Amino acid sequence: MLYNGTQFPSAYNGGAFIAFHGSWNRAPLPQAGYNVVFQPLTDGKASGKYLVFADGFAGGHLDPGQAAHRPSGVASGPDGGFYIADDQHGRIWRVTFNGEKTAGLEPAPAPPQSASSSASSGTAQAQPPEGIHPNAGATTSSLPTPPGQTQEQVALGEQIFHGQKGGTCAGCHGASAKGSPLGPDLTNGKWRWGDGSVPSIAATITKGVPQPKDYRSGMPPMGGAQLTPTDVLALADYIWALNHQNGR
Numbered sequence: 417m418l419y420n421g422t423q424f425p426s427a428y429n430g431g432a433f434i435a436f437h438g439s440w441n442r443a444p445l446p447q448a449g450y451n452v453v454f455q456p457l458t459d460g461k462a463s464g465k466y467l468v469f470a471d472g473f474a475g476g477h478l479d480p481g482q483a484a485h486r487p488s489g490v491a492s493g494p495d496g497g498f499y500i501a502d503d504q505h506g507r508i509w510r511v512t513f514n515g516e517k518t519a520g521l522e523p524a525p526a527p528p529q530s531a532s533s534s535a536s537s538g539t540a541q542a543q544p545p546e547g548i549h550p551n552a553g554a555t556t557s558s559l560p561t562p563p564g565q566t567q568e569q570v571a572l573g574e575q576i577f578h579g580q581k582g583g584t585c586a587g588c589h590g591a592s593a594k595g596s597p598l599g600p601d602l603t604n605g606k607w608r609w610g611d612g613s614v615p616s617i618a619a620t621i622t623k624g625v626p627q628p629k630d631y632r633s634g635m636p637p638m639g640g641a642q643l644t645p646t647d648v649l650a651l652a653d654y655i656w657a658l659n660h661q662n663g664r
Contacts, residue, residue: 418457421496423512425519431456433469435487435500438480447579450474452487452500454521470500470511472527479578482591559657562614565649573654576647583651584639593658598633603658612659618652 417433436449450473455466475484488503498511561567576583578591588599595601600608608629610616624637638648 417490417492419492419498421492421498423496423498425513425515425517425521427456427519427521428454430458433490433498434466435490437488437503438474438478438483438486447478450478450483450486451524452490456521467521467523469524470509471524473502474527476527479586479591482578558661559654560660562653562656562660565614565653569650569653570657572647573650573652573657576643576651577654582641582643582647584641585651588635588639593655599631599635602655603661605659612656614649614652614656617655618648621648621651 419428419431419433421429432455434453434455436451436453438450439447450471451468452470453466454469455462456464470487473483473485473487477483480486483504485502485507486504487500489501491499491501493499493510500509500511502508559567559570561570572581575581577585577589577593579586585593588596589602590596590599593602594604600606605612607616609620609625621638621643624639625635628634643651
């Protein structure tokens with residue numbers, strides 16, 4: 417959105433506000449986005465690097481399924497105020513400025529890296545009214561361990577699955593691994609390409625699924641990520657564990 421309002425300092429006039437909805441597939445790089453940035457423009461062309469204008473929407477979870485909020489759109493009101501829409505919980509923020517109109521561009525402070533962090537712009541911060549999910553920060557300690565494997569491997573597999581260690585799994589299978597329109601449920605004990613053992617799960621991850629039985633798009637080897645054999649085994653351990661909860 418090009419900003420031509422009068423609410424903000426003149427340094428923002430003619431520049432562009434952009435909502436970064438949030439990534440899931442930047443592996444092996446860390447996931448990014450979940451913020452709103454400002455790009456200075458001169459004569460319609462970039463006149464410097466963009467700066468992060470508002471951050472902290474994800475609440476410490478840079479994952480489409482676990483993020484507290486995901487900025488999806490920006491708009492300017494008649495009074496020059498600025499609005500940010502969220503499509504994760506349907507929230508809308510109204511951002512205003514109080515200060516000297518001659519102030520320069522100011523980036524938002526870096527958000528705390530925790531599930532309780534909130535969206536921030538300038539010096540203003542607000543806790544989400546819907547609260548924090550009761551399972552935020554949960555660990556894999558309650559998951560079973562495959563025979564011959566360790567709890568540490570299951571925990572590593574969880575990190576890989578959610579993109580914290582280079583994986584891309586949650587983007588198609590969902591943050592809870594219960595599936596999405598792009599990929600099947602990995603928790604219901606139904607195996608399409610093996611017998612559900614750790615070796616068969618690892619083999620499917622390694623080879624990929626070029627022609628899925630029930631989905632339109634295939635899965636490239638290792639989900640398109642750069643995983644080591646140790647990573648693949650840990651990921652297989654985690655998926656096995658998800659299917660053997662509660663004595664299943």
